[in-house]
Amino acid sequence: MAGSLSNPHRETLRDAHGQVIGYLDHLHAPGMILIRDAHSNLLGSYDPRLNETRDASSNLIGSSNLLALLLGRSR
Incomplete structure (x- = not known):
């Protein structure tokens, strides 16, 4: 995925x-999640500049932030 993992939130x-089911890493410089x-x-990732969600293989999932769908697939 594009973007550096240096200092993500x-x-x-x-x-x-209360069980951990996943994490969102907000990348400051490119604005990706x-x-x-x-x-x-x-x-996967969401790029707000392109308004696209992609899976870990860079396949387009759809427009807008659909990251929750990817988390649901992994469970």
Whole structure:
């Protein structure tokens, strides 16, 4: 995925029981958001400049932020 992981802001995603289900890494410079599963495996990214969500293989998922769909696929 494009962008550097230097100094991202990480947001932890938890289910209703408090279990970690994934992470969002907000990359400051390019503005991209990466989504990772609970084991930190990359699932995909959202590029707000292009308004596109792509999976870890760079396949287009769709327009707008659809990262939650990728997290649902991994579970």
